[in-house]
Amino acid sequence: MMKKKTNKLCIALMVVGLFILISVNGVLAKEAKKAAAKAPSLQEKAKMAGMEVVDYNYVKKMVGNGVGDFQKVVIVDARPARLYVKGHIPTAVNLEQMKFKKSYPSFAALNIPKNTELIFGIGKDCPLSYKDAMALKKFGYTNMKLYIKPAIWISTDYMEIGTKGAQKLFTKKAVFVDVRPTGDFSKGTIPGAVNISSDTLAKAGDSLPVDKAQPLVAFGAGAGDTAPHMAADQLKKMGYKKVFAYVPGYSAWETPAAN
Structure with a gap:
């Protein structure tokens, strides 16, 4: 008799525990959605950081004849090297954000003047470009723009x-x-x-x-x-x-x- 009562009590406790767990997860999910809704967009972050957001037409003009001039403008591709190798915006250099510490020395070796215009992105709303720009800002680069809105270059040109x-x-x-x-x-x-x-x-x-x-x-x-x-x-x-x-x-x- 005692064993049956114990089993019923265990089952009851498990049901209550499961109910509490589901309730807590629901509350956490709602809070996460609220936090995401309040988080600023990349374009808003760019504005707060003093960086202009440019579009495809602007970048196309900067690419020009496809032969870059590091004294005037440099397009920075923050994607992983394996994607960069498959194709990138003409003249773009790869500064892999997910391996920034490893890839930055090669970028620094290009001796790009700190006031040269740097354009980050390929036309996607991608945080890697923003992170690259903010990282370079700490190294003294001052003239940065974000190409984070369509048209997307790699599917357009x-x-x-x-x-x-x-x-x-x-x-x-x-x-x-x-x-x-x-x-x-x-x-x-x-x-x-x-x-x-x-x-x-x-x-x-x-x-x-x-x-x-x-x-x-x-x-x-x-x-x-x-x-x-x-x-x-x-x-x-x-x-x-x-x-x-x-x-x-x-x-x-x-x-x-x-x-």
Whole structure:
């Protein structure tokens, strides 16, 4: 008899405990929602920190011909390196926020003047860009803007890649477009590349894929060559969805080993 009473008491206590737990969790959830609602947005945080929020059109203007000038403006990409390698805003440098202490020395080695305009972001409402900006503020950088509102660059415009990103696309059968003069092309090029100058792309016809979803990689001689950027910009305007400018160019190319 005593055992039955004890079991009933235990069950009753468990029910009461469960009810209390559910009630407490409900209260905590409501409080968390209230706190989130009161938290300032990234744009509000930027305003409080004295940073201007810019849009795609502004960044497009700053990118210009795709050849950056660290004395005037630097675009900072706070995303993880693995995403940056796959494609980024032309001229952007990677300052990985989640590994800031490790990545900052490389950024500092660029010797960017502390009053140079720095633009953080890719057009997403992402806290990484804001955190990068605030971290650099502590190091004395004074002229910062946030590109944290649409349009999102990586889904709107062409992207820049280095050799590692280009090699990855090569293994995935992307079409490489060599925009160098025909004489240079005939002396050697990336295997499978087609030779089309940036000013004749619109008349390229059968040299370009019909499928607008086919990745295209424009490349030239190497760093400082504006032709790949001009070509990539034109290809994007022609309706191709995935367009890249391989900036290091043919001079830096190494064909990846076949699997």
